[in-house]
Amino acid sequence: MTRELEDQLLEFALRQKESFGADAWIDFQAPAEAKAVLAAYLADTTWFGHRAELQRIAERVSPGSLSSYIGTSARLGFEPGRFRGRFNGRTACQQSVS
Numbered sequence: 001m002t003r004e005l006e007d008q009l010l011e012f013a014l015r016q017k018e019s020f021g022a023d024a025w026i027d028f029q030a031p032a033e034a035k036a037v038l039a040a041y042l043a044d045t046t047w048f049g050h051r052a053e054l055q056r057i058a059e060r061v062s063p064g065s066l067s068s069y070i071g072t073s074a075r076l077g078f079e080p081g082r083f084r085g086r087f088n089g090r091t092a093c094q095q096s097v098s
Helices: 003-018 022-027 030-041 051-061 069-076 080-097
Strands: none
Touching: 003 022, 003 030, 003 080, 022 051, 030 051, 030 069
16 A cells, blocks of 8 residues: 555544544545445444444445455555554644644
8 A cells, every 4th residue: 555545544534533424435535445445444443433334335335345354455555553553643643732
């Protein structure tokens, strides 16, 4: 996964954490597989919320993505641990500013 795409997904996830909207996922300009991997990953966390909605989104933008999450995320180079670390870092930074 390119740094640019990872940054794009991170910014989108941060906005969605603040104000979740299922329609925004459809309109979000990113590759369908990347959106599906992000939605499936976030659906599987305990800290993001919106589990059922995110699962539906993943399947809508890329049918079969829930069952192929591991293979697709590996092929795309999505690193869940890295993503969560960056997400937490940005969240902490935003909280210290406000």
